[in-house]
Amino acid sequence: MAVAERTVRLETPVRKERSPWGDAWYQLTRNRVAVSSLVFISLLILVAIFAPVIAPYHFAEGSLEDNYAPPGDKYLLGADFMGRDILSRTLYGARVSMSVAIVASLVSLLVGLTVGVISGYVGGRVDNIIMRIVDIIYAYPFIVFVILMQVYFKALSRRGEAGGIAGAIIELDSKAGGMLFVFIAIGLVNWLQMARLARGQVLSYKEKEFVEAARSVGASGGRIIFRHLLPNIIGPLIVAETLQIPTYIFLEAFLSFIGLGVNPPTPSWGAMISEGFKGLRSYPHLIAAPAIALCLTTLAFNFLGDGLRDALDPRLRGTT
Numbered sequence: 001m002a003v004a005e006r007t008v009r010l011e012t013p014v015r016k017e018r019s020p021w022g023d024a025w026y027q028l029t030r031n032r033v034a035v036s037s038l039v040f041i042s043l044l045i046l047v048a049i050f051a052p053v054i055a056p057y058h059f060a061e062g063s064l065e066d067n068y069a070p071p072g073d074k075y076l077l078g079a080d081f082m083g084r085d086i087l088s089r090t091l092y093g094a095r096v097s098m099s100v101a102i103v104a105s106l107v108s109l110l111v112g113l114t115v116g117v118i119s120g121y122v123g124g125r126v127d128n129i130i131m132r133i134v135d136i137i138y139a140y141p142f143i144v145f146v147i148l149m150q151v152y153f154k155a156l157s158r159r160g161e162a163g164g165i166a167g168a169i170i171e172l173d174s175k176a177g178g179m180l181f182v183f184i185a186i187g188l189v190n191w192l193q194m195a196r197l198a199r200g201q202v203l204s205y206k207e208k209e210f211v212e213a214a215r216s217v218g219a220s221g222g223r224i225i226f227r228h229l230l231p232n233i234i235g236p237l238i239v240a241e242t243l244q245i246p247t248y249i250f251l252e253a254f255l256s257f258i259g260l261g262v263n264p265p266t267p268s269w270g271a272m273i274s275e276g277f278k279g280l281r282s283y284p285h286l287i288a289a290p291a292i293a294l295c296l297t298t299l300a301f302n303f304l305g306d307g308l309r310d311a312l313d314p315r316l317r318g319t320t
Helices: 002-011 020-029 032-049 086-122 124-139 142-159 164-175 179-187 191-205 209-216 221-257 269-279 285-312
Strands: none
Touching: 020 032, 020 285, 032 086, 032 285, 086 124, 086 179, 086 191, 086 221, 086 269, 086 285, 124 191, 142 179, 142 221, 164 179, 179 221, 191 221, 209 221, 221 269, 221 285, 269 285
């Protein structure tokens, strides 16, 4: 009898418990749309990294003899008004959009998370001062503020008279094809909403029992923030930032469309659409590739954000 019981116990499988992040990943992998979007974004990042290897031509290489060349054997997707390969410029344009998506989201998340956590945890006068500053900045029209910043940066870059740190930044922006000022303009104003969200999350958690218990045993403020608050609030913040990435991509495309984005001839999907929309009726192939790439990228980030929201919030599982 004892041997039989021992055998049964040995044959009983031991269920391996998943961590919260492991469970979230498992739930995400069950969402086919989110997984497909993640695969598409990963491939797009690889395309952006290896664009010089994948692209048939350099983005600035062109011949006036091939201007407005239709899709065909020489140029798979045709050529633009300067005889430059549209396919190559679209592949290189993924670099700008992916760079904006990654850099702007990281800047927004880090700055907003830092400001929001400090404001919510310290509270009192510090919270009031920080939130009033956020409210003042938030009161200005967002698009107008970004446009004014870009106009100022472009004016500094054209003059080229600045020295010291400003001169070094202008030179670095010139080497980056104008992307540095785009990152600065987008990153300086997009952390406001993240700061508010992080502050609200901290305020809701800092009075919980586990935080009070950690405080009662003498845990420092830094330990409470990094060991107890951040692991609980980082999930909703990541979801919110992922859902904001399409806004950053569209904002960069809009700035490039009105001539305040990257410096030509650096390709950007917004700049390509701006160059090609004037001849849309006669040469629709000029904007087809960048427009489709822009739409698919923003849709992929939206679907991925929805999948992350469902995976990180157990209350939403099975409801969408």
